[in-house]
Amino acid sequence: METSGLISELERCFPPDRLLQRPAQMAPYESDALTAFRARPAAVILAETQAEVIQAVRLCHRHAIPFVARGSGTSLSGGSLPVEEGIVIALNRLNRVLRLDPAQRIAVVEPGVINLDVSRAAAPHGLYYAPDPSSQLICTIGGNVAFNSGGAHCLKYGMTANHVLGLKAVLPDGEVVQLGGESLESVGPDLTGFFVGSEGLFGVALEIILRLLPKPECYRTVLAAYDSLAGAGDAVAQVVASGLLPGAMEIMDALAIEAAEAAVHAGYPRDAAALLIVELEGERVQVEAEFAHLLRVIEGSGPKTVTVAKDDADRARIWKGRKSAFSAVGRLSPDYLVQDGVVPRSRLGEALATIERLSRTHNLRVANVFHAGDGNLHPLILFNGRVAGELERAEALAGEIIQMCIALGGSVTGEHGIGMEKRQHMRAMFTTTDLEVMAELRRALDPGEISNRGKMFPDGEAPALSSHGVHPLERQGVISRE
Amino acid sequence: MSATLSTTMSAVTVISPETNEDVQTVVCAYEQIVVRGGGTKPALCTAGDGATVLDTRRLTGIVEYEPGEFVFTARAGTPLREIADALAAYGQYLPFDPPLVQEGATLGGTVAAGLSGSGRHRYGGVRDFLIGVRFVDGQGRLVRGGGKVVKNAAGFDLPKLLVGSIGRLGVIVEASFKVFPQPPRYATLRVSQPSLDAALAAITRLNGSTFDIEALDLLIEAGAPVLYVRQGGLATTLEERQQSLRIWLGVGTPLRETDEAEFWAAARAFSWAPADWSLVKTPITLNTIPVLEQILQASGAQRRYLAGGALVWIAWPGELAQLHVYLTQLQLSGLVLRGETQWPFVGARTGASLAARVKRVLDPTNRFPIL
Numbered sequence: 001m002e003t004s005g006l007i008s009e010l011e012r013c014f015p016p017d018r019l020l021q022r023p024a025q026m027a028p029y030e031s032d033a034l035t036a037f038r039a040r041p042a043a044v045i046l047a048e049t050q051a052e053v054i055q056a057v058r059l060c061h062r063h064a065i066p067f068v069a070r071g072s073g074t075s076l077s078g079g080s081l082p083v084e085e086g087i088v089i090a091l092n093r094l095n096r097v098l099r100l101d102p103a104q105r106i107a108v109v110e111p112g113v114i115n116l117d118v119s120r121a122a123a124p125h126g127l128y129y130a131p132d133p134s135s136q137l138i139c140t141i142g143g144n145v146a147f148n149s150g151g152a153h154c155l156k157y158g159m160t161a162n163h164v165l166g167l168k169a170v171l172p173d174g175e176v177v178q179l180g181g182e183s184l185e186s187v188g189p190d191l192t193g194f195f196v197g198s199e200g201l202f203g204v205a206l207e208i209i210l211r212l213l214p215k216p217e218c219y220r221t222v223l224a225a226y227d228s229l230a231g232a233g234d235a236v237a238q239v240v241a242s243g244l245l246p247g248a249m250e251i252m253d254a255l256a257i258e259a260a261e262a263a264v265h266a267g268y269p270r271d272a273a274a275l276l277i278v279e280l281e282g283e284r285v286q287v288e289a290e291f292a293h294l295l296r297v298i299e300g301s302g303p304k305t306v307t308v309a310k311d312d313a314d315r316a317r318i319w320k321g322r323k324s325a326f327s328a329v330g331r332l333s334p335d336y337l338v339q340d341g342v343v344p345r346s347r348l349g350e351a352l353a354t355i356e357r358l359s360r361t362h363n364l365r366v367a368n369v370f371h372a373g374d375g376n377l378h379p380l381i382l383f384n385g386r387v388a389g390e391l392e393r394a395e396a397l398a399g400e401i402i403q404m405c406i407a408l409g410g411s412v413t414g415e416h417g418i419g420m421e422k423r424q425h426m427r428a429m430f431t432t433t434d435l436e437v438m439a440e441l442r443r444a445l446d447p448g449e450i451s452n453r454g455k456m457f458p459d460g461e462a463p464a465l466s467s468h469g470v471h472p473l474e475r476q477g478v479i480s481r482e
Numbered sequence: 483m484s485a486t487l488s489t490t491m492s493a494v495t496v497i498s499p500e501t502n503e504d505v506q507t508v509v510c511a512y513e514q515i516v517v518r519g520g521g522t523k524p525a526l527c528t529a530g531d532g533a534t535v536l537d538t539r540r541l542t543g544i545v546e547y548e549p550g551e552f553v554f555t556a557r558a559g560t561p562l563r564e565i566a567d568a569l570a571a572y573g574q575y576l577p578f579d580p581p582l583v584q585e586g587a588t589l590g591g592t593v594a595a596g597l598s599g600s601g602r603h604r605y606g607g608v609r610d611f612l613i614g615v616r617f618v619d620g621q622g623r624l625v626r627g628g629g630k631v632v633k634n635a636a637g638f639d640l641p642k643l644l645v646g647s648i649g650r651l652g653v654i655v656e657a658s659f660k661v662f663p664q665p666p667r668y669a670t671l672r673v674s675q676p677s678l679d680a681a682l683a684a685i686t687r688l689n690g691s692t693f694d695i696e697a698l699d700l701l702i703e704a705g706a707p708v709l710y711v712r713q714g715g716l717a718t719t720l721e722e723r724q725q726s727l728r729i730w731l732g733v734g735t736p737l738r739e740t741d742e743a744e745f746w747a748a749a750r751a752f753s754w755a756p757a758d759w760s761l762v763k764t765p766i767t768l769n770t771i772p773v774l775e776q777i778l779q780a781s782g783a784q785r786r787y788l789a790g791g792a793l794v795w796i797a798w799p800g801e802l803a804q805l806h807v808y809l810t811q812l813q814l815s816g817l818v819l820r821g822e823t824q825w826p827f828v829g830a831r832t833g834a835s836l837a838a839r840v841k842r843v844l845d846p847t848n849r850f851p852i853l
Contacts, residue, residue, distance in 0.1 A: 197635060
């Protein structure tokens with residue numbers, strides 16, 4: 001790729017401390033949370049204003065050089081992996097909350113704003129931003145928009161797309177568009193919704209209008225232990241079928257329980273094969289009545305023990321264990337792969353039994369920590385990259401789990417996106433025509449395919465897969481893979 | 483092919499395909515096509531001379547519905563009434579509360595028009611519940627986007643792209659939705675307001691409160707603003723919750739149980755809007771209401787503000803060109819559902835250039851009307 005013309009133009013626009021070109025400076029940008037992939041860009045731009053982002057995109061377009069916009073690099077599907085010899089546009093410095101309007105319950109933010117900072121800014125007004133990916137301490141709204149991020153509380157209020165009302169974006173050919181607006185409603189094709197989840201292929205969001213929700217009056221949380229993973233899975237189906245609508249419903253298996261206990265002493269029962277967390281939220285009177293009903297359903301699902309959170313501290317402890325489970329499990333093993341797949345909720349028990357069987361067949365340990373209420377599985381496959389063949393076996397096992405999700409009528413990804421990781425599975429989800437239409441839509445916005453080239457579509461070029469261990473932030477427990 | 487063909491008095495041909503393959507054949511065979519479902523939003527589906535109407539009503543039936551999964555898939559021409567009945571048998575419902583259910587609106591038409599009703603206040607609109615779609619584009623290609631599970635991040639979100647596309651990007655032939663358990667019981671408080679300002683202040687307070695409100699509509703009754711606040715939930719607690727809400731608001735009269743259901747059914751049917759007036763959907767925000775209300779009142783329009791000030795239905799007595807001018811001044815956009823117009827959008831518009839790019843891919847020869 002001939003980048004010298006572009007680089008010299010960029011050098012005229014950006015000071016050297018914001019146009020990184022030395023390998024040592026660029027090393028942190030060579031990978032994201034899917035550390036198996038790594039690629040070295042020609043330069044990294046640390047953009048500070050929307051105008052700079054627009055200018056960078058226009059220059060890349062003029063020189064036909066691919067670029068990847070990047071927030072905190074927490075993508076688990078390799079979505080923010082650079083294109084070799086391309087440009088990275090880092091957006092972390094575009095981190096202003098431009099407007100917070102409590103009466104209209106919206107926040108207008110720049111893409112580099114950290115997810116949790118939206119809720120923090122909204123908190124004094126009794127409001128919060130609902131999507132809560134586990135990396136919410138560090139991941140940015142721009143990345144959430146690109147990958148339609150989920151979280152533990154998607155069951156009732158949906159994913160990122162359901163909370164983005166409008167946005168301003170620069171398309172890959174440099175046109176700046178305004179989509180949607182401040183209203184919850186819109187007319188004409190839902191272009192905002194179409195943009196969200198486009199994995200960076202449609203360009204870069206510059207300003208995002210987010211919907212905020214009032215914090216619920218009351219939460220009630222129950223922890224139920226089961227003798228088998230399938231038992232916990234079946235309990236989820238029963239809760240869903242009971243007509244209750246929990247805010248969150250999560251499952252952890254024995255390996256995850258053990259690891260979480262060792263890490264944060266969440267007070268989980270240690271002898272259980274599986275743990276189910278169910279949380280109701282809403283008006284106190286209603287929640288109390290529904291909770292009584294929930295407890296009857298849970299009691300009827302054959303649990304070993306049932307523990308009810310007595311107060312906020314109890315609740316916080318339960319969630320701390322859950323949210324730390326991934327990094328805790330990660331510490332049990334030199335390496336691990338995280339899968340993200342979806343099965344119909346009524347078939348969770350069956351899916352979990354299959355994963356247990358596959359784990360035995362491949363002789364690799366698999367931990368399960370996941371958003372059960374959505375049928376969104378996150379099996380964690382433990383392996384040692386230094387043992388010859390283990391990475392390949394782990395990959396094979398991961399692939400079989402994804403095949404199972406497809407066979408059960410589910411999806412190859414619930415919230416991590418296709419990115420680099422799942423491209424080869426797109427053909428199992430979609431027909432040639434479906435993919436052709438998607439590719440044409442992409443080229444209508446990006447004729448040169450310069451925006452996040454190589455992602456999502458099955459025929460993209462990929463650098464060789466290798467095992468690089470966990471992300472440094474993950475090792476510190478700051479982020480986790482789910 | 484098994485499609486039926488009938489010609490009406492005018493020069494408009496109506497074709498009613500029965501299968502997806504039929505739809506593909508029809509799309510390839512005719513140069514100008516207008517897609518029509520139940521025809522309940524005539525401004526969106528009236529064909530001019532020389533155009534062919536593709537009537538979706540024989541693309542009918544629920545394809546898949548497993549109640550325990552809270553997900554269903556139905557063909558586009560399935561009447562909403564049939565879907566609502568099937569869901570109700572298991573205590574489930576369409577939380578976005580689509581309008582014109584009893585009047586014969588179809589599932590596909592509701593998606594294409596992008597319509598949600600008063601109940602969208604609680605959990606969101608049609609865009610938030612549509613999880614998968616199958617459509618035939620202007621090149622006759624059968625395309626699928628999304629899936630049949632509640633959470634799915636694979637591929638571009640074509641389902642959302644089709645929401646509000648009013649049959650101008652393709653013919654929706656099948657749609658999958660997630661649904662929710664329906665509250666077993668509802669109760670509504672009627673709250674008279676001394677002034678518009680007071681009404682808006684009350685909406686603002688409610689929007690920021692922890693009350694779980696199913697619907698929050700603002701009506702103008704005999705010139706005075708009145709709020710209707712709907713709550714839903716377990717029968718055992720509903721009365722107590724309504725009482726708390728009433729105390730918190732300081733005023734409010736509960737609607738009688740029989741009137742309650744009737745009131746919201748009438749909202750869904752637009753029975754408040756004079757049948758020969760234009761009917762326009764306009765997305766708004768709370769802070770635009772004072773100026774808009776002045777204009778609508780002065781123009782003699784009937785109106786109903788929904789979902790805590792997110793949306794207004796306008797019944798417009800005069801020329802739509804005048805409404806277009808007013809909405810443009812306020813930077814608001816509208817969609818004409820009923821009324822004399824060649825072009826269903828009024829007021830300001832965002833994203834038109836992106837929509838045009840998409841249109842060139844899916845319908846390069848403009849078989850469907852321009853978008």
